[in-house]
Amino acid sequence: MNSDDSGSRINLQRRDFFSNYWDILGGVLFLVITFIFHQFGDTTVSTITSAIAIILFSITVSEIAEILAERLGEPYGSFVLTFSAVAVEILLLFNIMLQSQATPEAMETVKGGIISAVIVDMNVLLGLAVFIGGLSFTEQQHNEDTSSSYTTILYVSSLALLVPSILGHSNHQLEVVQKASYIIGGLLFFFYLTILIFQTKTHIHFFKQTARSRIFRYKKQLDENKHHHEEDNYIFDNFSTVANFLAMFIFIALIGIMAEIFAHNGIILFKDLGISAGLAGLTIAVISVSPEIFTAVKAAKNDQIQRVVNIAMGASTVSILITVPALLILGYYSKTMLTLSFNPLEIGALLFTIILAWKTTDDGETNYFEGISHLMLFLCYAVIAGLY
Numbered sequence: 001m002n003s004d005d006s007g008s009r010i011n012l013q014r015r016d017f018f019s020n021y022w023d024i025l026g027g028v029l030f031l032v033i034t035f036i037f038h039q040f041g042d043t044t045v046s047t048i049t050s051a052i053a054i055i056l057f058s059i060t061v062s063e064i065a066e067i068l069a070e071r072l073g074e075p076y077g078s079f080v081l082t083f084s085a086v087a088v089e090i091l092l093l094f095n096i097m098l099q100s101q102a103t104p105e106a107m108e109t110v111k112g113g114i115i116s117a118v119i120v121d122m123n124v125l126l127g128l129a130v131f132i133g134g135l136s137f138t139e140q141q142h143n144e145d146t147s148s149s150y151t152t153i154l155y156v157s158s159l160a161l162l163v164p165s166i167l168g169h170s171n172h173q174l175e176v177v178q179k180a181s182y183i184i185g186g187l188l189f190f191f192y193l194t195i196l197i198f199q200t201k202t203h204i205h206f207f208k209q210t211a212r213s214r215i216f217r218y219k220k221q222l223d224e225n226k227h228h229h230e231e232d233n234y235i236f237d238n239f240s241t242v243a244n245f246l247a248m249f250i251f252i253a254l255i256g257i258m259a260e261i262f263a264h265n266g267i268i269l270f271k272d273l274g275i276s277a278g279l280a281g282l283t284i285a286v287i288s289v290s291p292e293i294f295t296a297v298k299a300a301k302n303d304q305i306q307r308v309v310n311i312a313m314g315a316s317t318v319s320i321l322i323t324v325p326a327l328l329i330l331g332y333y334s335k336t337m338l339t340l341s342f343n344p345l346e347i348g349a350l351l352f353t354i355i356l357a358w359k360t361t362d363d364g365e366t367n368y369f370e371g372i373s374h375l376m377l378f379l380c381y382a383v384i385a386g387l388y
Contacts (some may be wrong), residue, residue: 012255020234023063027056031254034045034261043265043272050262055290057255058088062291064236064248064305081295081314082250083322089117089288090323091256093329095263096284106267106275110327110338112281112385115346117319118154119182119381120285122353125293126312127374130360133300133308134368140305143208144364148315151358153195153325157320158350160184160191161340168341182342185328192321208306278345278385288313305366 018025032054065084093113096290100106150180163327164180183258236244270280292311299307324340331338360370 016233021182023059027053027060029331030056030263031258034258036261038261038265038284043268047269048260049266050258050265052334053056053258053288054092054255054262054287055178057251058085058288058291059286059294061088061248061251061255062295064244064251066295068241068244069238079314081094081311082318084252084293085288085315086318086322087252088255088259089113090294090326090330091252091259091285091320092263092288093323093327095256095259096267097327097331097336097338098334099263101269103271105271106263107338108277109267109270109280109284111342112278112346113284114281114319114323114327115342115350116278116282116385117288117323118316118377119349119353120289120359121292121316121319122154123378123381124286124376125169125289125296126357127294127377128380129296129300129308129312130366131368131370131371131375132297132303133303133305134366134371136301137228137303139367141365141367142305142306142309142361144362145203145308146309146315147357147361147364149198149203150317151361152310153191153317153352154313154320154354154357155271157188157191157317158347158354160188161320161324161342161350162347164340165342165347168339169195169344176338177339177341181338182332184340188321189325192318195317195321204334206355271341276386276388278388279382282382282385309361320359341387345384349384353377 015045030049034046034049034053037049061084062081065080068080096106097110097114100110130140158292161184163184164177167180168177236247239247266280286383291317295310296311299305299311328340329337356374359374360366
């Protein structure tokens, strides 16, 4: 082998290494930068760099979760993807919730983040993936039982959130609203346990791809892509399932460290810039959901719209049924009172989002017009959230 061939191989190996691990390398780099500027008290730079580090580490988590999802199959694969994203969401919101002890306005940001997570999942993630998929294919087909089940779950869950919200806006004492919040949190978790049995035992076929999908036209392309990844020797492809779960938890722990800095400095920055609680919550939701957006867009381009629906609606479901009870429990033990008293804008936007999702997915077919409709709703909400 001559020197030119050796040099080309080294350059190729370097490119492959960077292509495989750019998110980890970037995450570590921005983690170090965050710590440096945090020590110097620069809230602006440390907030931005911690957010970037969170996104990059979240991409790594989503890639590991995707490997696990392929091994476990549906619907368990979607559970791994959605739970990995919800773990990041809970870490971010809990750290911001802790800041409410010094900055009461932070609690409104947490509430905005809870609602915004669903709005971003259903309008940005689902909307962008459906739009891009619709540009590649005239129509894409999925199991209509999936979307029908999820929209029903989300509709009922949203109505449950109305209970403490109505009490909070009808001159009831704070203790009453708090009690109602704990009761609703318990009911939501019980509802989730019922849904878990429904998804994994009695009606598992509701959440699987139907035979009429055209995904098999692209099976060869997907196999080639898989073979390409194997040649790249991505380290997590060679890990066992247990080792991948452990690696995922390690990266989530790093995200937790960055979330603490982001929460502390971000609240100060949002306040200094005059950013509303609704827009701050929306920003946090976009940060936590961004890795899932990449996964969903890639799936839509491969005509895997069933996977998009499972991720978007599954993540939205878990965002309410798991995130809300988890934050209530964490708030109770950290002596930080969280009430589920949302403002009319947040509840209204949530209900309109679910109604739109029901209309655009109930027939088991999607196209780019339906995708742009979700994006339009999100942009309108963003404008109102910023000026509310």
